Amino acid sequence: MTGGPVLAVDQGTSGTKALVLCPRRGVLGSGTAPVRPRHLPGGRVEADPAELYGSVVAAGRAALADAGVPVVAAGLANQGETVLAWDPATGAPLTDALVWQDRRASGICAELAPRQEELAELTGIPVDPYFAAPKMAWIRRHATGAGVVTTSDAWLVHRLTGAFVTDAATAGRTGLLDPAAVAWSAPALDLYGLGGERLPRIADCDEPVGTTTAFGPPLPLTGLVVDQQAALLAQSATAPGAAKCTYGTGAFLLARTGPLPRRTTTGLVGCVAWRLRGRTEHCLDGQVYTVASAVRWLTDLGVIGGARDLDAVGGSVPDSGGVSFVPALAGLAAPWWRG
Template identity: 65%
Template sequence: MTVVLAVDQGTSATKAVVVDDTGHPLALAEAELRPRYADGGVVEQDPAALLASVLDTGRRAVAEAGRPVDAVALANQGETVLAWDRATGEPLTPAIVWQDRRAATECARLAGHAERIAARTGLVLDPYFSAPKMAWLRRNLTADGVVTTVDSWLLHRLTGAFVTDAATASRSLLFDVDRADWDPELIDLFGLGAEPLPRIAACDEIVGTTRAFGPELPVAGIVVDQQAALLAEGCLDAGEAKCTYGTGAFLLANTGTTAVRSASGLTTSVAWRARGRTPYCVDGQVYTAASAVRWLTDLGFVRSAGDLDAVAAAESDGTLCVPALAGLAAPWWRPDATATLTGMTLSTRPGHLVRAVIEGVAAQVATLCDLVAADLGAPLTRLRADGGLTRSRSLMQAQADLARIPVEVYPSAHATALGAAALARLALDPGLGLREAVGEWKPSAVHEPEWSDDRAAHFRGVWTAVAEAGLRTGDLHPAGGAG
């Protein structure tokens, strides 16, 4: 039996899961992370805390499992970047998180090239992606060391290798999505021509070995977090989609071996590179999901995400929320947007505000479902869902009501780790097929739409009008914020 230590290094937490070859978790360890949020769109993490969380959770999980581990897999948070000393491995800057908006200045500088960048990369010129943050870091923080996404730094600290995976590289704006390789012209365009970039590895490749968790172990199954979840949830064929409800909410749909260019404001990237094939996916992002719940927690409306169902009002009182607490992504792509709450009266209570945030997240994801359907040329027939917020029945039911399709909840809280573990098993067993590595699963819950079509359409229409009005109001503000 193959046993894998799969580490999911995320924005709000690092999770280490030891799983067997059926995907059954043998041990789990978690460490909370709290990014630093500050004015001006600042979202940063302490690299030392990231590394410590990987080592600590991994070692605790291995000790708890009490059995030999055959490989280590690593899923990463995607577009977060830092500068570091390649000789010593020491970080030279904070980690600039994917939510950070300071690189909007770099995007504005390159606005005239936006169409060419989109055509080459399948992405939108936005500070969400890696390259603008890398360029901003070089202009404002340091010219020393190398600047990469966090996965390359963590893998270097574990193995000494200088690598990234194809899915993570495709999220950079430095990657030709059709050739599935770095693009020298784009690298020069962002002013990064002198930068050494890591080798792009397959997700099912052994990239090195590590002794960080005990005996020397191969490191394989390297992949960006959202694509790892797409794999774990069995979205292996074109048209199959999932949404992960974590710090943000991320909807991805498999498009097969064609890098479909979205006509709807979505982005296209590599799903994974495994068994010699490179399938693609389209995806849309909601920047604040669990982070919006944390905002509610910080304000004292709920004690934790586990309180959402208990606190949320059974019905809306007309209060609407556009939870753009870190800007809006597809289809608006407005990093300057801020959140909107409207429709409140003297009878509005905390439960109504909580429900408004829940429905606001669901409305954004429902918008993404429509955009994915437009790009695929056929409506989605179901949406698979994973992530911590899927424990909220209120959110999942709102999602089904607004998207007008069944929502199937993945039975494990560890989709990202399980996807990475499946890729590691492929690396260890050349005869194993992708579908066999992923395995079968049954949803822990299925939420069917309960609202009428008319009610859902009315809510979506009003909510979209509020979102659009907020953006127009923001254009009048000197800082460019919405609301």
Template identity: 60%
Template sequence: MTVVLAIDQGTSGTKAIVVDGAGRTLTIAEAELHPRYGEGGLVEQDPAALLASVLDTGRRAVADAGRPIDVVALANQGETVLAWDPRTGAPLSDAVVWQDRRAESVCAELGEHAETIAARTGLVLDPYFSAPKMAWLRRHVTTEGVVTTVDTWLLHHLTGEFVTDAATASRSLLLDIDRADWDRELIDLFGLGDERLPRIVACDEVIGTTRAFGGEVPVAGLVVDQQAALLAEGCLDAGQAKCTFGTGAFLLANTGTTAVRSTSGLTSSVAWRAAGATPYCVDGQVYTAASAVRWIRDLGFIRTASDLDSAAAKESDGTLCVPALAGLAAPWWRPDATATFSGMTLSTGPGHLVRAVLEGIAAQVATLCDLVASDLGAPLTRLRADGGLTRSATLMQAQADLAQMPVDVYPSAHATPLGAAALARLALDPHLTLREAVGQWQPSAVYEPVWSAERAAQFRSTWTAVAETTVRKGDLT
């Protein structure tokens, strides 16, 4: 029975779990990370801290498990990039996080090519994705070494290899999504024609070995974080969808073997390349979810995220919030949008503001559900949910009410590393099916809508009008 060390290297922290052959989590080790935020949309991380967190959490998890591991899996942030020296592995820049907006100028210059880029990649021309940030680094920081997503750098330190997985590569704006391979014309378009790009591998491919966590073991199960969660939650068939409520909120829906070109402002990516197949997914993003909760914590409205339900008002007083603290993603794609509260009166208290933030997150996700349904040609019937904010019953109930569908909460807080672990098991045992590698699960909670469809529609109509006002305000600045 395969024992897996699965590492989830994320924006706000790194988590390592050891999973036994039956899929049971034996140990967990975590390390908090602190991105730096600055003017002009700067969001950066210290690469040394990222690497140290991977090594530290992995070693602690293995030590606590007290048993040898058979394979190491790695899930990554997706669109975070850095420059580094391929001879020494030394970083040549800070890691530019997916939330960073400084590459807006790169995207503006390529605006006339936006439709071509979307047709080839399935993505929207936006600084959220890897290529604009890579080009920005080359212009403003260094022309030395290589510039890649963080996973390639971490894997180089672990194995000496120079690779990325197909799902992560599909988030770059440099991949022909139908072929799932690098597109030379796109690479040249972003001014990256001289770059050495990593080899694209399958998510269930053994890419090498590492001694970083004890004895020499293979490394496999490479995948971008949101697709890992989609897999762990068993969204293996077209039309099944999940939303991860983490630093941001990320809704993904499996579209089968077709790379859907969204007509509603969403993006299309490789879900995973595994078991000889390459399914796709459409996805939409809410840039600030847990990060919005940290914001209200820092303002003193709550002490910790666990206080959300006790701090939130039981009923809204009409206060609405568009928590666009880092801009608005689909369907607006307005990085310049800012957060807005409206409808406040002298009787509005901190609890009403807390509730408004949670309902604002849920309203954005509900909007994404509608857009996914438009692209799929059929409505979603259920939504699977994971991530730290699923512990808030207030948020989950608001999600069910505003999306007008049941929300099934994934029973583990570790969907992303569990998805990576499933891919690693598949790599070591090719006789397994993907469904067998993932296993079955039952929700820890199910939230059914209690609002009427009319009430939900009225709320969302009013909230959308406020969101559109926020976007128009950006047009005037």
């Protein structure tokens, strides 16, 4: 199975990208499909779950059509901290998806400020609306108590295969995982008011979790991982201490740290990098929420015509006149954590 082409799908914030990859011949086909999150007053950012799933199917089918060859398996990377409530019996969404940029859970984080050191020690994750746990708590408090509330990957995998799973790397981004045991943390769940919730089984990132026919012929879904850790795995899997920085809607600097969880006092996040064949690797993560989304903001304001104008406009003046632009449009993440 591992010697043939595979379909790799990355479900992102503003679009889904898919590639057909061959171990010998490289990229054989590609496909994309847009996603249009809604930016609402009060720092709210939502996405239509149906659009997320539809983009996965559309991009995957387009990549397969472009390649024109059969594939032996599929893998899915995901946004990580985007959450929704849904009905596990039918798969129907019960809420919109709260995107990782959404800030509506700031009040819940403020309530938990006295427990933030305890939660960081339990999970390695700061108390911040960026992460899944506060948004999941907000849904339970203000939207619905029905169904299950999970990160978006668990819902997508359920739609694709019927399984109820998440991968170890995505679970590590929730703020609800004990990173040493790679198991849900009952104390963290209780602190967030999520005790007793039905949560997905935590799978290895390279574990077959089911079969999907969403892309045409039946395909085993054999790879699950959160997007930034997927990039780290692809770019520095064999080099402990190597770091990568990926630029997209935001920018994320990750460095692999080895088989044991790491804590820092410098504002970085310690989390699971991946778990492959039962072996867990950990990483440190520094987040910048607003990168390409700042370019889109400047474009919407009419300051520039698009990303292609950045060098031309920047090069048209001798200096910035002492002015710095800090694109904290969704707050400051690492190392400051100022929403």
